[in-house]
Amino acid sequence: MNGKIVGLALIGSMAAAGVGMWYAQEYGFYDRIDPDSPAAQVLVQTTSGPVPLNASSFEGIDANSSPLRWRACLRLDGPLPGDVIPFDDPQPLNGPGWFDCYDAASIGSDLESGAAIAILSQSEIRPDVDRILAVYPDGRIYGWHQFNDKTPERGVMD
Numbered sequence: 400m401n402g403k404i405v406g407l408a409l410i411g412s413m414a415a416a417g418v419g420m421w422y423a424q425e426y427g428f429y430d431r432i433d434p435d436s437p438a439a440q441v442l443v444q445t446t447s448g449p450v451p452l453n454a455s456s457f458e459g460i461d462a463n464s465s466p467l468r469w470r471a472c473l474r475l476d477g478p479l480p481g482d483v484i485p486f487d488d489p490q491p492l493n494g495p496g497w498f499d500c501y502d503a504a505s506i507g508s509d510l511e512s513g514a515a516i517a518i519l520s521q522s523e524i525r526p527d528v529d530r531i532l533a534v535y536p537d538g539r540i541y542g543w544h545q546f547n548d549k550t551p552e553r554g555v556m557d
Contacts, residue, residue, distance in 0.1 A: 429468065429495060432459035441473065441542065443532065444519040446482040452520075453477045454540065458500050466525040467492060471542040472500035479518075479534060486531050489517035492543050506533050506541050522547070 432438050434457040441457075442449040454473040462468035470492075489510050491503040509515040510533055520530035520542060532542045 428462040428464040429460045429498075430462065432457070432461055432471070434458070439471075441471065441532070441540075442521055443480060444484040444522060445480050446484065449521065450480055452479075452540075458498075459542075460494070460498050466528045467544045467546070469524075469530070469542070469544045470494040470498060470501045471540075473540045473542075475534065475538040475540055484519045486517040486519045486529070489531050489533065490545055491531075491533065491541070492545065494543075501541055501543075503543070509533065509535070 438461070439457045439459060441452045441454060443452050444450075452473075453476045455476050456474040457471065458473070459471040460468070461470075489507075491506040491510070493503045494501045506515065510517055515533045515535045518532050518534055520532045522529050524530045524544060527546055528544050529547045530542060531545050532540050534540050
């Protein structure tokens with residue numbers, strides 16, 4: 400009888416820990432970005448320097464727990480500057496399931512097929528992290544943060 404109680408207690412605590420970990424990863428750390436806040440201003444890198452992007456319909460999320468949790472969906476109002484800097488190795492990162500305007504798998508496929516282009520929004524938005532945008536011909540834009548390889552000789556223990 401005592402073994403069953405201990406076993407059930409272990410299974411119950413493992414299930415609670417699993418649910419807690421899932422909740423923390425999916426909901427716990429994310430905050431929506433207010434579209435009217437300065438954090439919703441998206442820049443693009445051009446050969447002459449950073450330029451604010453003329454965009455609307457901003458939806459974004461971010462978290463203080465990681466530099467990689469920023470995601471955004473927006474719409475370009477007007478043309479993209481002609482001298483934007485392309486990004487060579489875009490790797491859209493998955494976002495939480497509830498942030499449904501952003502689909503990393505679809506964005507990645509579109510970047511590979513040429514249906515969208517990747518451009519550099521901000522280099523070193525945080526140390527060793529760049530902000531990347533996927534831009535579609537119809538004006539849709541999706542953004543994420545991605546580690547860069549600008550200092551590959553550095554070790555993990557900086």
